[in-house]
Amino acid sequence: MTLRKIELLPLVISITLIFIIGTGMDWLMASSGREFFPVVSLDIKDGIDHSYAGKYAQHDEFWSLVNDISIIRKQALQTVQDRTGLVITNRERFVLKFKDFSMESGFGASSMPVRTQIGDAILVTISSEQLMLGVMDIDASLVHEFIHGAMRQQMGFRNYQALPKWIREGIAVWGAGQLQERTRNVIAAAYLEERDPVSVVHQLDNMHNSSDDYLVDAILFEYIEQAHGVEVVRSLIARVVAGDNYLEAIEDATGLNWNELQRVLYKYAHGYFEEIISMSGLGEIQRAQKLYDWGKASQAIELLEELIATKEDPLLKPNAWYLVGRWSQELERFGLAAMAFTNVLDDYPDYIGLQDDSRFRLASCYVSMGEYEKALVELERFFKVHIQAPAELQVDAWFLFGRVQYALTNYLVAAQALRFAAQNRCNFVQDSFYYLCLAHLRSGEIFQSKLAMAELAFRYPYSKHLPKLKSQLDKKLLTAKQNHPL
Numbered sequence: 001m002t003l004r005k006i007e008l009l010p011l012v013i014s015i016t017l018i019f020i021i022g023t024g025m026d027w028l029m030a031s032s033g034r035e036f037f038p039v040v041s042l043d044i045k046d047g048i049d050h051s052y053a054g055k056y057a058q059h060d061e062f063w064s065l066v067n068d069i070s071i072i073r074k075q076a077l078q079t080v081q082d083r084t085g086l087v088i089t090n091r092e093r094f095v096l097k098f099k100d101f102s103m104e105s106g107f108g109a110s111s112m113p114v115r116t117q118i119g120d121a122i123l124v125t126i127s128s129e130q131l132m133l134g135v136m137d138i139d140a141s142l143v144h145e146f147i148h149g150a151m152r153q154q155m156g157f158r159n160y161q162a163l164p165k166w167i168r169e170g171i172a173v174w175g176a177g178q179l180q181e182r183t184r185n186v187i188a189a190a191y192l193e194e195r196d197p198v199s200v201v202h203q204l205d206n207m208h209n210s211s212d213d214y215l216v217d218a219i220l221f222e223y224i225e226q227a228h229g230v231e232v233v234r235s236l237i238a239r240v241v242a243g244d245n246y247l248e249a250i251e252d253a254t255g256l257n258w259n260e261l262q263r264v265l266y267k268y269a270h271g272y273f274e275e276i277i278s279m280s281g282l283g284e285i286q287r288a289q290k291l292y293d294w295g296k297a298s299q300a301i302e303l304l305e306e307l308i309a310t311k312e313d314p315l316l317k318p319n320a321w322y323l324v325g326r327w328s329q330e331l332e333r334f335g336l337a338a339m340a341f342t343n344v345l346d347d348y349p350d351y352i353g354l355q356d357d358s359r360f361r362l363a364s365c366y367v368s369m370g371e372y373e374k375a376l377v378e379l380e381r382f383f384k385v386h387i388q389a390p391a392e393l394q395v396d397a398w399f400l401f402g403r404v405q406y407a408l409t410n411y412l413v414a415a416q417a418l419r420f421a422a423q424n425r426c427n428f429v430q431d432s433f434y435y436l437c438l439a440h441l442r443s444g445e446i447f448q449s450k451l452a453m454a455e456l457a458f459r460y461p462y463s464k465h466l467p468k469l470k471s472q473l474d475k476k477l478l479t480a481k482q483n484h485p486l
């Protein structure tokens with residue numbers, strides 16, 4: 001099997017999705033700093049707009065999910081009150097709306113203040129697509145947006161916008177319990193950029209330039225909670241909402257002046273990051289990759305298996321399984337590889353970036369083990385489920401499909417698939433020609449077989465397959481002459 005350079009791609013996609021979902025709302029929040037609110041006409045029942053007429057409007061499943069969201073919405077409002085101490089009046093004015101965003105536009109959800117027939121409301125728009133896919137952490141996202149909404153409601157729009165962004169976002173991220181997830185994202189991003197995760201800890205003073213601005217802001221509130229208790233954070237929020245000077249309120253809450261607080265926070269953030277790094281097993285993944293680069297794939301696999309068994313944080317476990325699969329496949333330990341890819345597929349369906357390649361590789365392992373029927377089941381699933389897979393991978397899957405059909409003696413189907421793969425820059429183009437020649441030969445189409453061989457010879461004059469094919473063809477021609485003597 002040729003190796004493609006996509007080792008990091010699945011993780012890139014997974015992390016990108018997490019970022020999009022986590023930050024999409026805030027982009028719009030941040031850009032909605034206008035003085036007068038847009039007037040919108042909605043069909044609000046129980047805090048949810050029912051005027052959605054998009055592409056899922058006819059699906060029962062969609063409306064049943066909307067129903068679940070109605071419960072999540074109520075719980076989120078309660079969580080805001082319990083966690084932050086903010087008393088929410090006018091709960092019906094926290095309205096959810098659904099819209100068809102394209103996945104590329106990058107919005108998981110967004111929120112803005114609007115004017116409706118029931119008065120000023122905070123309107124949270126949720127992507128119908130992501131609701132259907134189930135890839136959003138809706139609970140935390142709603143709590144986050146509702147905290148913005150509740151503070152804005154109590155302070156008035158102008159006063160709330162006058163607060164520095166880091167206070168507004170710090171409270172929302174802390175209150176929604178998103179600190180740990182965002183820390184993991186920043187650490188995972190460092191991993192993708194092939195930086196040592198520990199370097200992230202050392203660069204904490206530059207974190208405001210990092211991919212997640214709100215992270216350090218939330219750490220302040222997390223620190224206050226851990227050091228002084230959640231009541232102290234609630235009193236601090238109450239003072240900010242009442243219009244007190246926020247710097248004085250923070251100094252009173254912590255008993256530290258601003259300079260002392262900076263030093264304490266820096267130290268606290270270090271400890272916090274180191275703990276999350278250790279829980280995620282990122283250090284182990286990097287060590288395993290070094291071992292693999294040094295040609296010690298077996299030891300690398302052992303290290304990953306230990307990570308999977310001992311680390312609490314599931315963030316990198318699917319990636320660890322995926323690497324176990326790839327490296328075992330290279331070592332021709334196909335049984336272990338198949339198990340690893342099956343785990344990725346069955347246990348981590350949310351890691352979309354890992355799914356299509358794992359499915360393809362699982363089918364490859366079955367082919368290597370001679371289990372063609374099982375391979376066929378996976379390939380059929382591949383074509384049905386992974387329609388978004390990269391074109392290159394799809395063409396490779398057609399090769400594998402042809403290879404399996406050949407083994408199952410369905411030569412005509414095999415020939416079609418293999419020709420498609422051979423003509424579309426498949427990574428297995430010579431193998432595609434090889435099995436194409438054989439498929440034609442087995443179905444008695446000697447002329448087609450000769451043509452395919454000529455094409456292979458023209459494009460790859462030194463292909464290792466040519467001598468084998470030539471002798472097969474000669475044999476067939478000889479038998480044909482004996483059966484039909486001139």
Ligand SMILES: [Zn+2]
Nearest residue numbers: 026029169172
């Ligand atoms: Zn926000």
